[in-house]
Amino acid sequence: MKKISTLCCGLMLASAVQAQSVVKGFVFSDLNNNGRKDKNEKGLAQVSVSNGTQVAQTDANGEYQLPIGKDNVIFVIKPSGYKLPLTEDNLPKFYRLHKPEGSPALKYKGVAPTAALPASLDFALTAKSEADDYTALIFGDPQPYSLDEIEYFSRGIVSEVEGIKDVEFGLSLGDLVGDNLDLHQPYVKAVKKVGLPWYNLMGNHDMDYDAKADSLSDDTYEAHFGPANYSFNVGKVHYIILDDILYPDPRDGKGYWGGFRQSQLDFVENNLKFVPKDRLIVLAYHIPLHEEGEGDAFRDEDRNRLFSILKDYTNTLAISAHTHLQRQNFHGKAAGWNGAKPFHEYNAGTTSGDWYSGEFNIQGVPSSTMRDGTPKGYAFLRIKGNQYSIDYKVAGEPKEYQIRIHTPRVVPAGGNTSSGIYANFFMGHEGNPVHYRIDNGEWKDMTFQAEPDPYFQRLVYNWDFIENLPAGRRPSNAVKSTHLWRAAFPNNLTEGKHLVEVKAKDMFGREFTQVQAFWAEKKEQ
Structure with missing residues (x-):
């Protein structure tokens, strides 16, 4: 009996370990919006789900399966014609953190140890009439270093677009805060007032600076916002959101460098296997792929591989921030791009402008004109099918002021x-x-x-x-x-x-x- 009991225990333990090496579940149409898959709710076929590197599509019943390790974020890639549930702060709910051992000891805590994955990790989607022509609102670098600067951001930018109509979603391009990661939540509360589903990406001032490895530098960001690398579809556009900060800098272990880990580019490549070639691909990341006059600001081989992955897509756009300037960057053969037309990267002006500097304006906030003479503001990404245009809106001025x-x-x-x-x-x-x-x-x-x-x-x-x-x-x-x-x-x-x-x-x-x-x-x- 003792031998049988030991064997049974061993088999149970092996089964538990095996269960946590694989994640599976359903992507389903949530008819009653309760977030749970009820008996009458059908799974959705051909929806992509990722563990941050591999990407699987759901079968005819809406079921997926992926390998899982000790540090993954599992997320659904929203298909066109559906919407994601939102938190009370208007952040999309599309992921599950899986970090059973939690983050290492970090100043800003990172991710607490997560519970065991459920037998079925399901993702709820709701059908939505989604036009091919729409507008998205883009914020570059809010980057407040204090609660006072959160207030400047709220009064100088958010108040101007609070309750805005006819906009599909919003996206902030990193540096959501300025090094003090305790400000992530006040930032979220400020952006909530816009009243839109709001996506975010990580900037170099959102990192855990005491992390010992790049894969851990986004842990506190993940705790607030979920995956630092993810994607979603709206209309005929496929959006890919990426963390492009290598920290610590692999060259000397100090500071940071623009670039991607191999696993991130593997995700992009695996993800695009399920994206039609006629879609507009919009990449959003923080550091531009090349900074004029900044020397070796981005790792060349990473940019080259990204361009190689995108080579079969004729409609592309990249959006970055970071510089606190506004520029139109056009990458050609010298930068590794071999498309028929240059690869356009819009390096967006920032909502913090020149880091909340300058004299106070009539709103009682710093005027903060950027160093190239661009006034602070925000952008509108206008989508028509698989084509785009961009409008820059100067804060506090009529839209015609260009x-x-x-x-x-x-x-x-x-x-x-x-x-x-x-x-x-x-x-x-x-x-x-x-x-x-x-x-x-x-x-x-x-x-x-x-x-x-x-x-x-x-x-x-x-x-x-x-x-x-x-x-x-x-x-x-x-x-x-x-x-x-x-x-x-x-x-x-x-x-x-x-x-x-x-x-x-x-x-x-x-x-x-x-x-x-x-x-x-x-x-x-």
Whole structure:
């Protein structure tokens, strides 16, 4: 009897170990929205589920099965035509953390030891009429370092879009907070007020800096938001969200480096096996794939493999943040992309702008213009089928405000000046047609200038020469703008008020205009 009992115990233990090496369950249509699979609720076929590396599709009954280790996040990849349940804070519920031993000792705790997986780990979806044409709201780097800056974010950005209509979902592009991971929950509460399903991704300021391995640096992020690498479908678009921060830097064990672990790129490759080639693939991550002037900011082999995985998709877009600038990056053969047209990466302007710097505006929050002259704000991703366009919205300004004109207030009448007419076209890039005219005269070309924006330089100089130190923090020093144009003043201006008008056309073929007044005066003899 003793031998049989020991054998039975051994078999039971082996069975338990085996059970935890595999996860299985159903993806089902949740007719009554109770989150449980009831007898009358059918499974959904051909829905992808992942453990963070492998991807399996459900069978005809809606059942899936995946291998599981000691540190996985199991998640469903939302198909088009369905919606995910939401938490009370509007975060999508699409995952289950599996970390039975919990996180190692970390300052911000990470993930507590998780309970054993259920015999059937099921994911609930609800059918939803989902248009192919829609809008998503994009936030770059909220990055508050304190509760005061959470308040600046809430008043300066969130209040402007609170209760917004006709937007499908929102997405923040990392640096949800600034190193203090206890602010993740106040950030969530702030974004909740927008009233949209809200997705997030991890930035370098959302990491556990005391983690000893890159795979553990996202543990506290996971505890609040779930997987740092995941995907979902809306309409004819497949979104892939990735953590592209290698920490500690594998080169020297210090700091971080832009790149991906092999398992992350394996996930992208396994995931795309089930995505039709005519879909628009939108990748979102924090660090741009290449930073001009930043040296070796991203690991080349990771970018090359990502581009190789995407090579058969003709419609692609990448969205990043991190730089606290706004740029249109176009990756071509020199960067490893071999598509018929360059790979477009929109490096989005940030909701924190220049890290909540500068004088306080009429809202009582820092104006925080970015170092390239882009005002702080947020973006709208406009989807039409498998095509896209992007609008940048300057916080506190009308949506039509897309160009800032900078001129002297007064120039010489009937004479020459070394001053120029500058136009900062916030969504522009070299190659966009930008023109100007004075007093409804003939339209003339403006010249692209890779130099700092003089308007932003004036903001910095004003701070340096002011008699009494204002509240807030000095703006950062200016950097070269990638969307600045210049024209010379004519030498035949008459005395009095004049109007300069600038028009610019963006990469999507849309035209924008802006007008500004200046004065011409005769010099005293």
